[in-house]
Each structure stands twice: as C-alpha cells, then as structure tokens.
C-alpha cells in the first residue's frame with residue numbers, strides 16, 4: 201500500500217506518487233521575521249519536519265525548501281513603530297527563529313532562502329508575467345490580473361464572483377479588480393526599495409514563494425507544497441496563479457495544509473494577550489512534551505493549547521522516559537541473547553501498525569497510540585522487576601519505541617534528565633510513585649551494595665553483613681563472585 205495524503209487541491213486522499221521517485225521536492229511557507237515565533241509557528245514547523253522525516257524514513261529522498269520572508273509591510277510597520285532600522289529588526293528575529301528551531305531540535309531545510317536575496321529573480325518573473333499579459337503596471341505597482349487566469353479559485357474551491365464579494369481596493373492601490381494582487385509595490389519615501397523596470401519598490405509577499413520554491417527546487421512543478429490552512433486563500437491561490445500563468449504547468453502536485461492552534465479556545469493574538477512564544481513555552485514545558493502535544497492531534501485538525509493538556513503531555517512523555525531509563529539501567533550490563541521468533545514477530549507487528557498509521561495521511565495520534573500500546577507491553581514485561589525471562593523481548597520493545605520516537609517524532613528519550621530538569625516535575629502522581637520510586641530504589645540498592653563491597657575490602661564484615669540484611673529486607677540479593685566482584689539482583 202502506498203502512502204496516502206489528503207490533497208487540498210483534489211479534496212481527496214490521494215496515493216503519494218512524486219514525479220521523479222524517489223526524489224520529493226517539498227516547499228513550505230516560512231516565517232515573516234518581525235517578532236518572536238509563537239507555538240502556532242512551532243506546530244507548523246514541527247508538523248512539516250515530521251512529514252519530511254517520515255518520507256525519508258520510508259525511503260524517499262526529500263529536497264526541502266522553507267523560505268524566510270524578510271521584507272513585508274509587517275516588517276516595515278514594526279520597524280517604524282519601534283523606531284529601528286528594518287534590517288536590524290530582521291537580523292534580530294532571524295537569530296531568534298534559528299534559536300527556536302534549535303530548541304525544538306528541528307533541522308534546517310536544504311535551503312532557507314531569504315526574499316531579499318532573490319529580488320533579481322522576482323523582477324524577471326514579474327516581467328514575464330507582464331509580457332504574457334497576466335499582469336499590468338500602474339504607478340502604485342504591478343498587479344496580477346486575476347480575471348486573466350481561468351483557474352483562479354481552484355485550491356480554495358471558490359468562484360471568482362464569490363471571492364469578489366469579500367475583496368476591496370485600498371485607496372492607494374490602482375487595481376482593475378478588487379481581487380487583483382500586487383506582484384511589485386512601489387516604495388514610498390524612506391521605505392526599503394530595489395530597482396526594477398517599474399521604478400523603485402519591493403516584491404509582494406505571494407511572488408516570493410512562487411519564485412523561491414521553483415528556483416531552489418529547480419522545477420516548475422513541486423511534489424509537495426505545504427503551509428497552514430489560513431494560507432489557502434489568498435496566499436496559496438495567488439502562488440498557483442503566478443506560477444501556472446508563467447509556466448503553463450501545474451505548480452504543485454500535493455497541497456498539504458495543517459490545522460491552526462488556539463489557546464484556551466481562543467485564537468492567539470497580541471491584543472488578547474494570549475500570545476505564547478516558543479521560548480516561553482519551552483521554559484515551562486519540556487520540548488518533547490510540547491511535541492507530544494502536537495502529535496496528539498491529526499496535523500490537519502485544529503488543536504487547543506491549555507495548561508491541563510500540557511500536564512497530560514508531560515506525564516505521557518515521562519511514561520516513555522522512565523521506561524527508557526529502566527531499560528538503560530537493566531540492560532546495560534546484562535548479556536542479551538537471541539530473541540525468539542514469536543517475540544520478534546510480536547514487536548514487529550507494532551512497528552508495522554505504526555507505519556500503517558503514518559502511511560495513512562500521516563495519522564500522528566494513531567501512530568502514537570501504537571507506541572503507547574507497545575510501551576504498556578514493555579512495562580508489563582518488567583513484572584516485579586525481574587526481567588530474566590523477558591529481557592530480549594523487553595529490550596527490542598523499548599528500542600523500537602525509542603527509535604521511532606526519535607527518527608519520526610524528533611523526541612529524544614536519551615537526553616531527558618528527570619532528576620535535574622524541573623520541567624519534568626510537572627504532573628507527578630501515580631507514575632512517580634511507581635516507576636520513579638523503583639528507579640530511585642534501584643539506585644539506592646546499587647550504592648548500598650558498593651558500600652558493602654568496600655567494607656568487605658576493609659574487613660569490616662559485621663557492618664557489611666548489616667547492609668546485606670538491609671538489602672534483603674527490601675527484596676534484593678547479592679551474589680558474591682570468586683574474583684571479588686558481586687552481582688545485585690531483585691529476588
């Protein structure tokens with residue numbers, strides 16, 4: 201069965217067949233750098249990172265481009281508001297963006313082009329649209345003539361007349377039709393500007409993506425174009441119009457759109473004061489708990505952020521983490537034998553179900569549920585912490601979980617520090633009472649056994665015996681070996 205993807209363009213779950221297997225050309229609309237990124241951006245960045253990683257895991261060679269919009273009205277307005285140079289503002293927030301990516305463990309794309317580094321190509325692109333009669337020049341800039349492009353509206357599923365009703369012409373614009381959009385904006389006094397055949401100005405937002413995606417992926421037709429649901433209209437509709445008017449070819453085969461994030465049921469916005477930056481969130485919650493929160497919903501669904509949910513996700517993360525810590529503690533020194541076929545098949549079955557879930561339009565929550573079922577199985581194998589019978593099965597189960605969480609969901613169980621990282625104290629309860637207690641006791645028992653060995657060396661036998669008794673009372677036994685070493689075991 202091939203991977204299927206819900207394609208916003210066909211409104212159908214389509215089998216995934218990139219144009220030149222195994223290569224996949226993928227583009228996502230990146231951030232506009234005029235402020236710190238919030239957790240809505242984090243969700244978007246994370247979702248496409250998971251999709252990219254999963255496609256690579258399934259053998260595709262993904263070429264990934266994510267742009268940076270570093271010139272825009274929002275940037276100019278913010279710089280004016282703060283009375284700073286727009287380039288300093290951009291530099292500051294590009295740095296901030298890369299720090300956020302590092303905090304989330306999200307890799308850079310193959311190319312992260314900045315709009316202002318590609319103005320020359322945009323000017324050429326716009327010139328060709330003018331030559332072909334799809335765009336017209338006015339004193340306020342160059343506009344795309346929507347009525348000249350018959351497929352306008354195909355992505356958002358609206359007719360031009362429907363869209364027309366919501367559109368309006370701003371007083372400074374000289375558009376023939378309210379739906380026409382700017383490809384090039386003439387600059388006002390003191391605004392950043394570049395030379396063009398139509399005078400000094402700057403590119404519109406939509407043209408950036410058409411130009412940079414095709415330039416850096418070296419193709420007219422992308423395999424995947426991705427972004428937030430809020431970008432379908434007008435941004436992605438306009439990207440299609442520009443690109444397809446120019447090349448006469450489909451712009452992207454698959455359009456993937458993620459659902460939006462709300463905070464306690466409300467849209468995130470500065471004016472409501474519920475704006476949570478990535479840095480704020482990661483100060484408070486472990487980054488992997490935040491990722492599990494994103495995994496808890498299908499990428500295309502809306503998702504609501506709340507304190508209560510983050511506590512739940514922290515608990516979920518700790519459940520995986522303690523299992524892994526227990527594994528590290530108990531399998532490091534124990535010899536691992538061959539796993540029997542039935543056990544291997546059983547664990548492989550979980551992996552197959554994980555893949556089946558992800559192949560089905562990247563069903564994150566269903567894939568996560570499979571890992572949680574496997575985690576329950578692994579916990580049950582620890583029994584009363586006597587792993588002898590099931591050590592190999594336990595080991596394979598935990599390694600499967602660890603590897604899939606890391607490879608696909610960017611969640612690293614090895615790095616987490618439950619002792620020092622106070623973000624992981626959140627949501628303590630039943631779990632702490634069971635696994636953490638067992639872990640702490642095991643550490644205590646090991647220290648005691650070492651102390652006893654030292655006492656024996658110093659010939660303080662009665663004190664050494666006292667420790668042996670203490671350990672036995674707690675259910676541990678020590679087997680002394682001929683070479684003076686010892687083995688500590690649960691009885």
Ligand SMILES: [Zn+2]
Pocket residue numbers: 228229230409435439
């Ligand atoms: Zn875009």
